[in-house]
Amino acid sequence: MRIQTLDLHFQATPGLIASYLVESAGEYALVETGPGSTLETLRAAIRAAGVAESAIRKVFVTHIHLDHAGSAGWFAQHGATIYCHPSAARHLIDPSRLMDSARMVYGDQMDPLWGPMLPAPADRVIAMQDGQSVTLGDVEVLSWDTPGHARHHHAFVIGDVCFTGDVAGMRLQNTHYLSVPAAPPQFDPGAYVQSVDRLIAANFKTLYLTHFGPVHDVATHLAAYRPRITEIHQRVAAWLVEGTSEAENRARYLAAEHAIALQSGLREEQWQMSEIGNGTAMCADGVRLYCVKGR
Template sequence: MDSLRSRTGVSVEAIDLHFQGKPGRIASFLIRHQGGAMLIESGPGSTIGGLELELRRRGLAPGDITHLLLTHIHLDHAGAAGWLARQGARVYVHPRGAPHLIDPSRLLESAARIYGDDMDRLWGECLPVPEEQITTLEDGDEVAVGGIGVVALDTPGHAEHHLAFQLDDICFTGDVAGVRMPHSGVVVPPAPPPEFAPERWRRSLAHIAAQQPEYLALTHFGLFLDPAEHLAALRRGLRAVCHWADENVPRAADVTDLQARYTDWLEAWALEQGLDAADWPGHQAINPAWMSALGLRRYWKQKQG
């Protein structure tokens, strides 16, 4: 499904950014209003060309984006925010994320430690966002424009600076609703360091469920019509990965061994849940198991005090 209308008739279009030239990996969501358009998620700097192309196909230019709402500041979700701000967009983000948009140097240094020489290829350029173009959002704050209102939901667990957004009966979930390939029923929780916090994550899922959405809009990837089943599957996934960490982190010989163990286990687990083997490379591209292994290791160490 590429588009739908909310309960009050607002049109939402999923824009496939074709991350690394592949479909179905990173989405932005376009919401038109009387004075232009709102975008939820910018995608990374490496997909700016794809975003421009998809906007042109819809009769829009980057300067028509008046409002950019970010679920969180990880580069796959927010890397192109500075570029869109240069086109005139106002950027909305969690208060904890705003300083890293204004000065992304620490964010980029942290990412570079993980991705090394692949930084530019994967994420492209990440420009700063001028402070005067940023609005921070707390839980329950509304972004209203052109007769459309979108409500921010504070949803930590994947990251402390994570928001979801509710538009009528549609919830835009960033990463807090996990990763799910198009036409698949398997939901995998991404657990990158440093902020994987499963208890807070479960409370965030309850917060989303309390909004009674009819649809979920996932950055990775697409529009889904089964919120209750999806959230239940994610809760099972969180239990499974936490149990795996408790059993396996202390047994691993080193970080490399841990990453190999988790990659093998996660692939086998996902296939047991019904994942099509052809979808596994997509999961690895946007939610690499070797990186989640580092988040699970940190989570386990924090549990030990």
């Protein structure tokens, strides 16, 4: 098996969103497609890897957030089969509700950020249950239900490697700051920690983060990431008790994460990259929403 990291250069910035080209016994698949706005970059990267786009017959998406699955419909319309969580399938087949909701959030920035999301033909979308596998060449791709970032989140396992989507966090390459993807509306810290514990117990050799790239120090990474989930939850919950407004919650969250990032050794320009990839304002909103619903 061969795995190649394809950098989608989201917002003209390298090292933020990855798609993975996986080859086994002459069969090719993608794990993650990135947003519609980077489709042409992805297609060019596939060709640069020496692979015909028509050879991509299987596509695995961890969840249907636009930075992970926005281009899945294009591949489905060109003959690939999309594999996803059962709760994600209907949004791949008809992404209109998902796109309308995103447009309400992003407004005029919607198209430059995310681009279009084409509908996938229903017969090209297969929902995978937890523990179900699909053959790719001479390996098996196993789906793992890993909620916490989203209820419809899968990680995909091949042997001793795992494609983690957002469940193992965001870490820029060659840095130590661990950013928790916590966008609304489905952040759930309890489920999130349980999902990370499942990864820890598996003793994977390598994690492939969508944001961004392979992680080889798996035990260290996951041991450091697990408490970060609880940390952001407890922080925002405490602020909510104080009566903090949404705007103040965002400002405090940004300040806290910025300080943690710089303390970890992140440079200011890398912090700005992190904000593009996993904005603190949206994470602050996601954690706050969970806390409000739980009161």
